[in-house]
Amino acid sequence: MTKTVYLLLLALIPVTATAELDVFACEPEWAALAGEIGGPRARTFSATTALQDPHYIQARPSLIAKVRRADLVICSGAQLEIGWLPALLQKANNRKVLPGSRGYLEASSYVVRLAATGNVDRAQGDIHPEGNPHIQTNPHNIAAVARALGERMQSLDPDNAASYEAGLADFLGRWQDAIEDWEARAETLRGAKAITHHKSWVYLERWLGIEEVANLEAVPGLPPTATHLSRLTKQFAGGGADFIIRSPYQDARPSEWLSEKVGIAAIVLPLTVGGTEQAQDLFSLFDDIIERLLKAHLHE
Numbered sequence: 001m002t003k004t005v006y007l008l009l010l011a012l013i014p015v016t017a018t019a020e021l022d023v024f025a026c027e028p029e030w031a032a033l034a035g036e037i038g039g040p041r042a043r044t045f046s047a048t049t050a051l052q053d054p055h056y057i058q059a060r061p062s063l064i065a066k067v068r069r070a071d072l073v074i075c076s077g078a079q080l081e082i083g084w085l086p087a088l089l090q091k092a093n094n095r096k097v098l099p100g101s102r103g104y105l106e107a108s109s110y111v112v113r114l115a116a117t118g119n120v121d122r123a124q125g126d127i128h129p130e131g132n133p134h135i136q137t138n139p140h141n142i143a144a145v146a147r148a149l150g151e152r153m154q155s156l157d158p159d160n161a162a163s164y165e166a167g168l169a170d171f172l173g174r175w176q177d178a179i180e181d182w183e184a185r186a187e188t189l190r191g192a193k194a195i196t197h198h199k200s201w202v203y204l205e206r207w208l209g210i211e212e213v214a215n216l217e218a219v220p221g222l223p224p225t226a227t228h229l230s231r232l233t234k235q236f237a238g239g240g241a242d243f244i245i246r247s248p249y250q251d252a253r254p255s256e257w258l259s260e261k262v263g264i265a266a267i268v269l270p271l272t273v274g275g276t277e278q279a280q281d282l283f284s285l286f287d288d289i290i291e292r293l294l295k296a297h298l299h300e
Helices: 003-012 028-041 061-069 085-092 139-156 158-189 202-208 226-235 252-262 282-298
Strands: 021-025 042-046 072-075 104-106 193-196 211-215 243-246 265-268
Touching: 021 028, 021 061, 021 139, 028 042, 028 072, 028 139, 028 158, 028 282, 061 085, 072 139, 104 139, 139 158, 139 202, 158 282, 202 211, 226 252, 243 252, 243 282, 252 265, 265 282
Parallel strands: 021 042, 021 072, 072 104, 193 211, 193 243, 243 265
Antiparallel strands: none
16 A cells, blocks of 8 residues: 555544544654554654663653653563663553553564573573564564554554554555565575674574674673683684674674674664664665665675
C-alpha cells in the first residue's frame, strides 16, 4: 500500500474521537514504529537516544512524568532496561502500563530470542538469560513487533482502531518491499566475518549471514582491556575478519586501534534510529546499515 493510498483511506475513516495515544518507548526504534502505525493519532516519546547505551540511563523526574501520562509503554525487554525501568514504573505509579497490563508491551517477547541462557552469574558480565535483547537489527523482527503493536494500539483506542489498522497495513506493505531490496543488496555480505565491540549485532548477523568471529569486550559490558586487544592483534594479524563494528555510543578508540594494527576496516553502524545522520527513520536506518557494510566489504 502506498503512502498516498493510506492517506486516502484515512480521509474516509469517520473521526469519532480526538484522543491521542501517549506512547512511551524505551528505545527510539519503538517510538518510530509507533509513529509509523499511529500517525497523528499517536504521540510518541523515547526515553533513550541512539547515542546512549540503553542498559544505563537514569530514572529522571522528566521520564517519570512521561510514564505517568502514558497509555502505552513499549520496551525491548529481555532485561535490557532492568537497571532503570522498574524504578521508573514504580515511581510513575501508572497502573495501566505495568508489566502484565494491556498498556505494557515487551517487544522481544514477539520474536525468537537468540543466545538465551539459564546462567545468571553477573561475574560473566552483561549477560541476558532471557536472550539477546537487541532484536531491532533484523527487520523481520520489526515486522513481528509491528503486528503486535498495531493490535495493541487498536485495543487501547478502539474508537480509532480503523486508523491504526490502516497505518499498520501501509507500514507492513512498504516494509516488506524494503526488506526484499535490502536482502538483494546485501547478498554479497553473506559469509563475511565481523569483530564486534559488544554482542549487539547477533540478529543482524543471523539475517545477513555474517559470522561474528570475536568481540572487543573480553567480558560483555566491560570496556575492552589492553590484554584482550593485544590478544586480538595476534589472532587477526594475518586477516580473518572483514570489518570491526561498533555502535555510535561506544568508545571508538579500541576498534580504531585494532584497525590500525591489523588493517581491518573499523565502521560505525547505527544501532537504532538517529544513530547516524543518515538513519533518521526505520527505513533509512537499514539503508544506512547495509550501505556502510557494503562500503567496508568492497574496500577491504
